[in-house]
Amino acid sequence: MRVYVKFDFNKTCKTVLREQLDTLGIEYVIHGVGEVEFERPPTLLEMQKMANNLDRYGIEIMDDQQIALVQRIKDAISEWVHEEENPKKYNFSTYLSEKLDYSYTYLSSLFSETTYSSIENFIILKKIDYVKSLIINSEHTLTEIAYKLNYSSVAHLSAQFKKTTGLTPSSFQKIIQKRKERALMQ
């Protein structure tokens, strides 16, 4: 029998992080997904221990602050894309600069310089990634997915999907379905 599971990545990451930080015995606060503030600076030995513990989960302590900031932009984009309850009343640039407390112009040029992508492109990539997981994991129709992710129409969603992946949503779905069937046969 095969059981399919779905992840809440935010929750998974935070729980793992908390469990590992607890073993350190220093008071801390987690800001957002990717930022931890300690009550006192950890010693070099403690940092090393923490890095080792987190490494097993694919969590890495970043030493370059610019890379760290880019990572926080990516996390904010993820949150924005996956946010359901909060209707997107204001635009992403306002949301981002308020959340990270830097001007959008600065964040946007930092992002382009370090990632081979603009923020706008990355949002599209992230949205399409979400669309893919919805197509695969759930019973949603494309119309429902388009509505959920604030696309003005199914046509718009399909066009963006095609432009990003080179495939239509339905051929994507067909390929993944066939992969599953093949895996089951083996």
Add this chain to the structure above:
Amino acid sequence: MPFKTLNIALADDDQDDRLLFKEAIEEIKIKTKLSLFKNGQELMDYLTLPNIILPEIVFLDLNMPIKNGMQCLSEIRNHDKLKDLLVAIYSTSSSEEDIEETFVNGANIYINKPNSFGSLKKAIEKALQLNWQYHTSSLNRDNFLLRL
């Protein structure tokens, strides 16, 4: 800059195509180190050597003597050390069935060999850029499909 050099491998039996690919990839701004192979067997022999640094992307021509691209793809997907490699098919075939079949067999990218140098450069650049995003961001690599 946090960018590192990407290791790329290409298996293609056509010498001109290999040369063109090499020139195109050298002109794009992403830094790469390209290893070339004349057929699938040469590539697989290399990939299964102990202690080599695996390439970030493997580009496979479909029609090659000795071992073709489809055979390489299945071997890669069934090999413990290689199964997570990113595989791009690089072929002249534009048959819908061929394309679907390569994706179902586990290819991540399908590039129709472009007929101009400019569009070849563009296709490689797009593939590498997207690959970069998948390497550095929390995107689901199992669902990484791209057709160019």
